[in-house]
Amino acid sequence: MKNKYRIGILIFMAFMTLYGCGNVLKGENIDTNKNVNLAPDDDLSMDEKQSVAEGNNHVNHTNSGIVPKGVKKAQNPTYPVGSQVIIQADHMVGMKGAKGIIVGAYNTNAYAVTYEPTTGGEEVKNHKWVIQEEIKKPQDKILQPGAKVTLEADHLPGMKGAIATVESGIHTTVYMVNYKPTNGTSDVKNHKWLIESEIEADQS
Known part of the structure; x- marks a missing residue:
C-alpha cells in the first residue's frame, strides 16, 4: 500500500514538473516574440497592403537633388x-x-x-x-x-x-x-x- 502511495506521489511530482516546464517554455516564447518586428501592415486588408506597396515607389526614386x-x-x-x-x-x-x-x-x-x-x-x-x-x-x-x-x-x-x-x-x-x-x-x-x-x- 505504501509503495502504491509513493508511486502515486512520484507520478504527481513528475506531472507537476512537466507542467511547470511547459509554462516556462511558453513564457520564453512570449518573451522572444516581444523582440520580433512584425511587418506594420500585418493587420491591413489586401487592398491596403497593395496601397502601401504602391506608396513605397519613392524608395526607388533617384532623389539626387540634381536638376x-x-x-x-x-x-x-x-x-x-x-x-x-x-x-x-x-x-x-x-x-x-x-x-x-x-x-x-x-x-x-x-x-x-x-x-x-x-x-x-x-x-x-x-x-x-x-x-x-x-x-x-x-x-x-x-x-x-x-x-x-x-x-x-x-x-x-x-x-x-x-x-x-x-x-x-x-x-x-x-x-x-x-x-x-x-x-x-x-x-x-x-x-x-x-x-x-x-x-x-x-x-x-
Whole structure:
C-alpha cells in the first residue's frame, strides 16, 4: 500500500514538473516574440497592403537633388526655398497631407505623361511631373496633349529613355520638396516635382 502511495506521489511530482516546464517554455516564447518586428501592415486588408506597396515607389526614386541643365531658378516663387508646406497632391500613398520643406523652385513647363518603362512591366499612366528639361531635344514652346517624347528623367526605374505620350502640360513654378509621408514610411528627400497648386503654406 505504501509503495502504491509513493508511486502515486512520484507520478504527481513528475506531472507537476512537466507542467511547470511547459509554462516556462511558453513564457520564453512570449518573451522572444516581444523582440520580433512584425511587418506594420500585418493587420491591413489586401487592398491596403497593395496601397502601401504602391506608396513605397519613392524608395526607388533617384532623389539626387540634381536638376537638369538649363532649368531656371524661380526669381520670386510663392514658396521660397526653406518654406514649410503641406502637400495636397496624392501622387503616392502617404503624400497627401504630408508636411514638407521646399528645397528648390524653378520656372518651366511641367507635363503629365504616360509611358511604358524600358525595364518592362505595366504602363505608367499620367505620371506627374516631368519638366521640359527632362525631355530629349526639348522645345521652347509647351507641348500639346498627344505629343510623343523621349524621357531623360530618371525619377523611377525604367523611365529614362522611355517613349512617352504627353497627357497635359502647364507653364508653372515646379518645386523640389523634402517631406515626411503620413503613412509612417521613411522621409522622402528631393522629390521631383510638385507644382504650385499642389502645395499650401504650413500654418501650424
